Amino acid sequence: MADVASPRILIVEDDPLIGFDLAVELEAHGFAIVGVAPTVAKALALFQDRGCDVAILDVNLGRETSAPIARTLAAAHVPFIAVTGYSIDQCPREFATAPLLSKPFQTARLVAELKRQMPNA
Amino acid sequence: MHGQPGAPPAMPEPLSSSTYLAAIVASSADAILGTTRDGTIRSWNAACERLFGRTSQEMIGQSVLEIVPGELWNEEQTTLGRAASGASIENYETVRLMADGRPIEVAITLSPIRDAFDVVIGVSSVIRDIGEKKQAERGAAMLAAIITSTTDGVVSKTLDGIITSWNKSAERILGFTEADMLNTSIRRIIPADRQAEEDRILATVLAGDIIDNFETVRIRNDGTLIDVAVTVSPVRDASGRIVGASKIVRDITDKRQTRDQLHTLLAEVNHRSKNLLSLVQAIARQMTRQGHQLDLDRFLERLQALAGNQDLLIQNGWRFIPLADLIRSQLRSFGDAIGNRIRIEGPSIELTPESAQAIGMAIHELATNAAKFGALANHEGRVDIGWTRDDLSFTMHWIEQDGPQVAPPKRRGFGSKVISDMVRLSLDGTVDVLFPLSGLRWHLACPIGRITRGRGNG
Numbered sequence: 001m002a003d004v005a006s007p008r009i010l011i012v013e014d015d016p017l018i019g020f021d022l023a024v025e026l027e028a029h030g031f032a033i034v035g036v037a038p039t040v041a042k043a044l045a046l047f048q049d050r051g052c053d054v055a056i057l058d059v060n061l062g063r064e065t066s067a068p069i070a071r072t073l074a075a076a077h078v079p080f081i082a083v084t085g086y087s088i089d090q091c092p093r094e095f096a097t098a099p100l101l102s103k104p105f106q107t108a109r110l111v112a113e114l115k116r117q118m119p120n121a
Numbered sequence: 122m123h124g125q126p127g128a129p130p131a132m133p134e135p136l137s138s139s140t141y142l143a144a145i146v147a148s149s150a151d152a153i154l155g156t157t158r159d160g161t162i163r164s165w166n167a168a169c170e171r172l173f174g175r176t177s178q179e180m181i182g183q184s185v186l187e188i189v190p191g192e193l194w195n196e197e198q199t200t201l202g203r204a205a206s207g208a209s210i211e212n213y214e215t216v217r218l219m220a221d222g223r224p225i226e227v228a229i230t231l232s233p234i235r236d237a238f239d240v241v242i243g244v245s246s247v248i249r250d251i252g253e254k255k256q257a258e259r260g261a262a263m264l265a266a267i268i269t270s271t272t273d274g275v276v277s278k279t280l281d282g283i284i285t286s287w288n289k290s291a292e293r294i295l296g297f298t299e300a301d302m303l304n305t306s307i308r309r310i311i312p313a314d315r316q317a318e319e320d321r322i323l324a325t326v327l328a329g330d331i332i333d334n335f336e337t338v339r340i341r342n343d344g345t346l347i348d349v350a351v352t353v354s355p356v357r358d359a360s361g362r363i364v365g366a367s368k369i370v371r372d373i374t375d376k377r378q379t380r381d382q383l384h385t386l387l388a389e390v391n392h393r394s395k396n397l398l399s400l401v402q403a404i405a406r407q408m409t410r411q412g413h414q415l416d417l418d419r420f421l422e423r424l425q426a427l428a429g430n431q432d433l434l435i436q437n438g439w440r441f442i443p444l445a446d447l448i449r450s451q452l453r454s455f456g457d458a459i460g461n462r463i464r465i466e467g468p469s470i471e472l473t474p475e476s477a478q479a480i481g482m483a484i485h486e487l488a489t490n491a492a493k494f495g496a497l498a499n500h501e502g503r504v505d506i507g508w509t510r511d512d513l514s515f516t517m518h519w520i521e522q523d524g525p526q527v528a529p530p531k532r533r534g535f536g537s538k539v540i541s542d543m544v545r546l547s548l549d550g551t552v553d554v555l556f557p558l559s560g561l562r563w564h565l566a567c568p569i570g571r572i573t574r575g576r577g578n579g
Binding site: 016021042086107 | 388391392393394395396398399400401402403404406407410473474475476478479482538539542543544546547548549
């Protein structure tokens with residue numbers, strides 16, 4: 001389980017079970033989960049209240065995309081990883097330079113990518 | 122007249138002026154006939170014989186009405202009467218009959234014939250066959266009508282791109298009127314970054330080739346861009362020389378939109394199908410955590426529960442699922458028990474697709490558990506499912522009674538996690554699961570805005 005020194009991860013994912021699964025998987029790998037946000041508004045509120053070291057953004061959130069979150073994170077110099085069912089050319093330009101994991105993916109790949117993105121890695 | 126003695130040798134007698142005129146009439150290419158004032162034919166030249174197919178022997182002495190269709194007799198008598206009273210009537214277009222009764226279109230010039238005392242003694246008619254000219258006029262009128270009424274824009278231009286015609290539909294599609302566009306360059310309606318297209322179009326036309334349904338963008342008079350398909354063909358003069366181009370412009374906004382929608386839909390299908398694979402992966406992963414063997418039957422039941430949700434979403438245009446429908450769908454296998462042992466009660470509420478999935482999965486897990494160990498495992502047990510809402514919050518409960526005695530599960534498996542952790546996390550709510558002896562009690566409370574886009578969304 002996460003301790004004080006655990007990297008703090010914000011998960012943005014609109015599918016409840018996938019979000020839950022990601023949270024469980026990452027906690028098992030020693031990360032601390034700041035929260036699972038299914039909408040842009042919820043994600044921005046969570047980020048403002050609690051911050052995070054790295055964020056995982058599902059690009060498509062049903063009726064909106066997570067592009068506004070990507071802009072906020074970029075402005076705050078917080079790294080993020082995009083996960084999506086879209087092909088890369090279907091993603092908003094905010095994700096052009098972010099590492100992208102295509103759904104479905106294995107936890108090991110996400111963990112490796114998170115470690116690469118850690119500020120003090 | 123006789124020659125005088127001693128006079129110079131006789132010259133050939135000159136033609137009298139009347140004989141001379143008669144010769145002109147006889148040899149004229151135009152059909153010329155003369156009648157008395159009352160319309161009896163007195164002369165009928167060779168051109169009349171050719172035009173009507175009747176000889177002068179046949180016709181002289183007959184009424185001119187012989188060559189007039191019955192329905193025009195009144196008109197002919199009036200016209201003849203006017204000429205007989207001294208009026209000249211020029212190029213009056215009417216119909217006459219040939220020997221076989223076929224009508225021909227003619228233009229007739231009627232003139233009074235006067236004697237030496239200036240008295241009108243008859244009427245001359247010069248008749249020209251205008252059938253071909255009329256045919257050509259009708260053909261042109263037909264083409265003009267087609268071009269006027271077609272829904273495609275039809276434009277013609279010179280080889281320099283100067284517009285020479287601009288029909289109504291071109292006006293409708295592009296907004297510019299004929300008056301706006303005549304004698305100006307077609308380049309006005311071509312966006313700056315597409316000007317090279319016109320060079321290519323003109324070069325193709327000059328080579329005698331056709332550009333067929335070329336899809337491009339043009340500028341409307343209000344400055345907006347419109348998707349069009351253009352077909353451009355060379356226009357030739359009578360000698361076959363290319364003198365310009367005709368251009369058919371079709372508005373393909375609808376087609377472009379349909380294509381864009383299809384593209385968006387395919388991207389959506391891509392996204393959703395991969396999301397579903399992720400979801401299946403998440404279920405399998407959560408069911409097999411800490412080295413548990415995958416219970417294949419349970420796994421497949423869960424996939425079926427997801428598929429049921431998807432059906433409801435499709436029925437509602439992928440926008441929402443009514444909560445009562447969601448519960449009934451997930452409890453479908455209990456059939457008759459619904460409304461009897463299973464009570465479902467609460468206000469109408471439209472769940473977002475995401476919250477419907479969370480609540481739907483929780484209901485599925487609760488029902489499966491009830492059927493195995495709870496109130497639906499015997500014949501007496503009852504389940505009370507209810508919910509309330511106000512402007513801020515939503516609460517829901519699942520309460521079992523009269524089933525076998527229950528105890529908390531020894532291990533928190535996938536089902537336990539779904540009805541508590543997953544629901545709590547995804548709906549930002551609180552979940553209580555209690556196991557009194559009377560039966561399982563499940564309570565959910567969360568902000569109303571997390572489950573519906575209806576009134577009171579936060």
